[in-house]
Amino acid sequence: MAEDKKKKIKPLATGDKTIPPEGAKMISIYIMGREYRVPETLTILKAVEYAGYRYVRGCGCRGGICGACGTFYRYLGDYRLKTGLACQTVAEPNMVIVQLPFFPANRPNYTLEGMGGDLHGELRRLYPEVFKCVGCGTCTRTCPMDIDVMDYISLMKRGDLKGAAEKSFDCVMCGLCAGRCPAQISQFNAAMFVRRLYGRFMASKAAHLSKRVDEVQSGKYAIMLEDLTKADSDDIKRLYIEREREPDMSEPGGWMPEDTSHL
Amino acid sequence: MEGYIPELKELIKRVEATRPARVERAKRNEHFPALTMQQREEWLNLYHPDYKKDGRRAVRIGPNKGAVLPEEVASLLESSSRIDSNAIDLSRVDYTADVLVIGGGGAGTAAAIMAQEAGCKAIISTKLRHGDSNTVMAEGGIQGADQECDSPYCHYLDVVGGGHFTNRPDLVAALTNDAPLIISWLEDMGMMFDKLPDGRMKVRHGGGTSRKRMHSAGDMTGAEIMRVLRDEARNRHWDITVLEFTPAVELLLDSDGGCAGAILYNLETKEFYIVRAKAVIIASGGFGRLHIQGFPTTNHYGATADGVVMAYRAGVAVSELDSTQYHPTGAVFPEQNVGLLITEKVRGLGAQLLNIEGEEFCFALEPRDVESTCIIRECVDQGKGVMTPVGRIGVWLDSPMIDLLHGEGTVKKELPAKYIQFKRYGIDISKEPMLIYPTLHYQNGGLVINDEGGTSLRGLFSAGEVTGGVHGRNRLMGNSLLDILVFGRRAGMSAAEYAKKDDKTKVTLTLAHIDRFERELKDAGIEGAVRGPLLLPDYTPDHVRVRRANKE
Numbered sequence: 045m046a047e048d049k050k051k052k053i054k055p056l057a058t059g060d061k062t063i064p065p066e067g068a069k070m071i072s073i074y075i076m077g078r079e080y081r082v083p084e085t086l087t088i089l090k091a092v093e094y095a096g097y098r099y100v101r102g103c104g105c106r107g108g109i110c111g112a113c114g115t116f117y118r119y120l121g122d123y124r125l126k127t128g129l130a131c132q133t134v135a136e137p138n139m140v141i142v143q144l145p146f147f148p149a150n151r152p153n154y155t156l157e158g159m160g161g162d163l164h165g166e167l168r169r170l171y172p173e174v175f176k177c178v179g180c181g182t183c184t185r186t187c188p189m190d191i192d193v194m195d196y197i198s199l200m201k202r203g204d205l206k207g208a209a210e211k212s213f214d215c216v217m218c219g220l221c222a223g224r225c226p227a228q229i230s231q232f233n234a235a236m237f238v239r240r241l242y243g244r245f246m247a248s249k250a251a252h253l254s255k256r257v258d259e260v261q262s263g264k265y266a267i268m269l270e271d272l273t274k275a276d277s278d279d280i281k282r283l284y285i286e287r288e289r290e291p292d293m294s295e296p297g298g299w300m301p302e303d304t305s306h307l
Numbered sequence: 308m309e310g311y312i313p314e315l316k317e318l319i320k321r322v323e324a325t326r327p328a329r330v331e332r333a334k335r336n337e338h339f340p341a342l343t344m345q346q347r348e349e350w351l352n353l354y355h356p357d358y359k360k361d362g363r364r365a366v367r368i369g370p371n372k373g374a375v376l377p378e379e380v381a382s383l384l385e386s387s388s389r390i391d392s393n394a395i396d397l398s399r400v401d402y403t404a405d406v407l408v409i410g411g412g413g414a415g416t417a418a419a420i421m422a423q424e425a426g427c428k429a430i431i432s433t434k435l436r437h438g439d440s441n442t443v444m445a446e447g448g449i450q451g452a453d454q455e456c457d458s459p460y461c462h463y464l465d466v467v468g469g470g471h472f473t474n475r476p477d478l479v480a481a482l483t484n485d486a487p488l489i490i491s492w493l494e495d496m497g498m499m500f501d502k503l504p505d506g507r508m509k510v511r512h513g514g515g516t517s518r519k520r521m522h523s524a525g526d527m528t529g530a531e532i533m534r535v536l537r538d539e540a541r542n543r544h545w546d547i548t549v550l551e552f553t554p555a556v557e558l559l560l561d562s563d564g565g566c567a568g569a570i571l572y573n574l575e576t577k578e579f580y581i582v583r584a585k586a587v588i589i590a591s592g593g594f595g596r597l598h599i600q601g602f603p604t605t606n607h608y609g610a611t612a613d614g615v616v617m618a619y620r621a622g623v624a625v626s627e628l629d630s631t632q633y634h635p636t637g638a639v640f641p642e643q644n645v646g647l648l649i650t651e652k653v654r655g656l657g658a659q660l661l662n663i664e665g666e667e668f669c670f671a672l673e674p675r676d677v678e679s680t681c682i683i684r685e686c687v688d689q690g691k692g693v694m695t696p697v698g699r700i701g702v703w704l705d706s707p708m709i710d711l712l713h714g715e716g717t718v719k720k721e722l723p724a725k726y727i728q729f730k731r732y733g734i735d736i737s738k739e740p741m742l743i744y745p746t747l748h749y750q751n752g753g754l755v756i757n758d759e760g761g762t763s764l765r766g767l768f769s770a771g772e773v774t775g776g777v778h779g780r781n782r783l784m785g786n787s788l789l790d791i792l793v794f795g796r797r798a799g800m801s802a803a804e805y806a807k808k809d810d811k812t813k814v815t816l817t818l819a820h821i822d823r824f825e826r827e828l829k830d831a832g833i834e835g836a837v838r839g840p841l842l843l844p845d846y847t848p849d850h851v852r853v854r855r856a857n858k859e
């Protein structure tokens with residue numbers, strides 16, 4: 045067995061190649077209308093590869109977070125249009141599939157520096173179309189991340205930027221919502237802008253962080269660190285073993301070590 | 308596909324039986340004893356894939372000739388160029404830039420922003436879309452010593468201890484010193500960190516940390532960092548040009564042997580472009596998609612070691628490239644989630660690892676290689692793993708403990724993406740544990756750099772997962788997102804400074820190093836070498852390959 049394994053090592057990747065178990069049930073899917081037979085239980089992404097495609101576009105992280113693989117599909121004979129991420133959606137019999145690897149969305153430029161006053165006004169200036177949402181709910185029905193897109197758009201309209209930032213947080217920027225919006229809004233880009241506004245101007249600043257930044261910039265730790273880089277390995281090992289560990293259940297900022305000499 | 312099959316449901320009952328007592332102990336801050344230093348070493352030697360001889364060999368040419376590396380890596384270092392240097396006219400320059408950045412992940416984008424800030428025009432060459440990278444996948448968090456009980460000094464000790472004291476001290480000092488600056492830089496750019504109402508960062512422990520210094524943005528920390536950086540780069544598009552689906556395939560040197568650009572390849576039109584640049588930064592990320600020893604991987608589609616391959620040909624040495632990080636907790640059930648990373652945050656929040664009997668068998672927050680070793684040992688040696696229907700093996704990660712320790716709803720709130728990814732297949736991870744096994748996660752080693760991101764090749768800089776030394780032979784969670792930004796920024800600034808130094812517009816571009824390398828291949832008797840860099844993995848199934856037989 046061990047020898048066998050040795051021989052099998054190849055320079056090209058194999059670890060993600062689908063090797064269907066013996067007797068796997070095969071199903072029909074329709075990639076851009078053309079029928080292929082693939083084993084069941086694969087994600088759409090792996091089913092497309094199983095069919096013989098090699099991705100250039102439409103595949104990024106393969107883990108449901110980059111938004112490269114937005115997909116529209118229908119079941120044969122069903123009028124309803126569905127969406128999903130190809131790397132996260134299981135291929136099922138009679139799916140008719142097309143991926144949307146790119147969508148020409150609107151993204152005006154801006155600089156955060158100098159903003160901070162009327163944030164809602166900045167949104168209105170950059171994305172006036174957001175205020176023309178007709179409330180049809182198509183974006184919400186479209187979002188593969190189950191985000192209530194219409195809701196965050198209406199929070200933006202109302203000026204609740206914190207709410208919009210939080211509600212849009214899980215967005216992977218796949219662009220599917222924008223592809224279906226009758227008001228031609230690029231929801232995900234507007235949301236990106238709002239989240240940055242919130243993070244920069246609305247969320248409370250971390251006071252302990254700015255204090256530490258000052259300390260670093262004053263060179264406070266440079267000497268300590270240099271000493272560590274020069275210490276011999278037994279000393280370093282001893283220091284490592286003697287570290288005090290902050291208790292698991294302590295609140296951030298609520299605990300101090302006994303030895304405070306290197307803080 | 309609806310949830311756990313009955314056989315597994317039956318086994319979960321054993322986990323539930325031991326849970327109340329385990330939760331009580333955890334509340335009292337009692338945990339499973341960590342391994343001693345001797346035990347760590349002994350077990351690593353016996354069970355960790357890196358320490359085995361199988362599937363490794365000495366590389367036969369180049370600056371690290373004789374170094375023993377995984378077969379998959381060695382054969383790419385010995386690969387032959389995609390370019391016929393005689394057929395290409397280097398005087399036909401397609402793009403010029405002050406700084407060319409290879410790789411549009413976190414490190415590359417941070418570098419481009421800093422180079423731009425220093426007054427340079429930058430080009431980012433990237434293989435997929437801008438941001439399709441390992442950075443976007445990082446979930447758990449980013450370290451930085453900014454709490455009162457903590458300091459760069461404590462952080463330094465954690466880093467070198469986690470790395471088994473094999474890290475490069477100067478790089479660790481830079482890493483830990485800059486960390487608070489990085490967190491603050493991100494806060495300024497509007498990143499949505501998890502904070503308490505008064506603005507204090509919600510920090511947690513990670514494997515091998517002595518203080519809570521793991522900052523997060525939900526369980527999408529890397530995605531949030533990446534989209535903020537990318538958005539900022541886009542705001543500066545008149546200075547930062549991004550060429551997507553256009554990876555670099557070869558570096559270009561000047562006649563004095565300094566780096567002066569690269570050849571890019573348009574994956575769609577199949578054209579090669581010549582880029583002349585005053586300085587080049589390699590930030591092309593890791594090698595998970597080489598599937599070392601056939602392991603599944605957590606990495607993105609483009610993680611194929613290209614940067615290492617290109618720089619190696621140009622004479623830049625690598626270090627610790629034989630050392631691979633297996634993330635202890637990759638999903639093994641359901642099949643669709645195989646390889647999917649279960650962030651360390653789950654353990655940071657208190658979930659324990661359990662064998663088939665529902666018993667704890669190790670401390671859940673050991674350094675990663677140690678943790679992986681414990682899991683492999685429990686399954687392979689002790690025979691106490693749980694088998695899935697297709698014959699994969701794993702142990703339980705008891706996520707329902709989290710709500711019991713921190714209150715109802717914590718799982719959903721702190722781990723929204725994981726929650727959804729399992730819910731989709733009928734598993735509620737706030738009620739049922741996950742089945743996990745180690746998965747190929749991170750390239751520990753890589754190109755040798757100095758603490759300013761410079762390499763041994765004049766004009767060539769590098770940062771991020773493609774480099775080696777920062778983490779030694781083992782990286783702790785949260786130090787890689789930090790690494791890519793610390794050294795991405797430093798490389799960007801150093802490259803800009805170098806680019807501005809003297810007039811470099813007159814140099815002649817050459818590919819002489821490629822000709823030299825091809826000769827070395829021949830002299831070493833290496834024939835039929837694969838073409839490198841690999842660019843994309845090939846998952847063509849056998850039944851398709853057979854039908855293509857005449858073509859490929």
Ligand SMILES: Cc1cc2nc3c(=O)[nH]c(=O)nc-3n(C[C@H](O)[C@H](O)[C@H](O)COP(=O)(O)OP(=O)(O)OC[C@H]3O[C@@H](n4cnc5c(N)ncnc54)[C@H](O)[C@@H]3O)c2cc1C
Pocket residue numbers: 409410411412413414415432433434435438439440441442443444445446447448449450528529553554555556590591592593605606607609610611613614648748749770771772773784785786787788789791840842
């Ligand atoms: C699933 C997962 C979870 C993780 N979680 C954490 C965590 O919680 N905390 C932490 O600190 N770290 C974590 N890491 C590690 C960390 O995310 C990465 O190590 C880090 O983001 C790498 O950044 P990078 O910029 O060096 O490379 P990447 O982000 O991978 O970017 C490299 C870019 O270069 C491109 N590229 C590749 N080849 C070429 C070429 N030839 N030409 C042009 N471009 C090219 C790639 O496509 C990619 O866009 C995680 C990693 C993974 C995979």
Ligand code: SF4
Pocket residue numbers: 186187188189190191193214215216217218219220221222231232
């Ligand atoms: S909000 Fe729009 S862009 Fe974001 S994930 Fe949902 S559909 Fe995709």
Ligand code: SF4
Pocket residue numbers: 176177178179180181182183184193194197224225226227228229231
């Ligand atoms: S699809 Fe467009 S118009 Fe309809 S609710 Fe969404 S944002 Fe509004």
Ligand code: FES
Pocket residue numbers: 102103104105106107108109110111112113114129130131132216
């Ligand atoms: S490939 Fe990244 S979300 Fe599907």
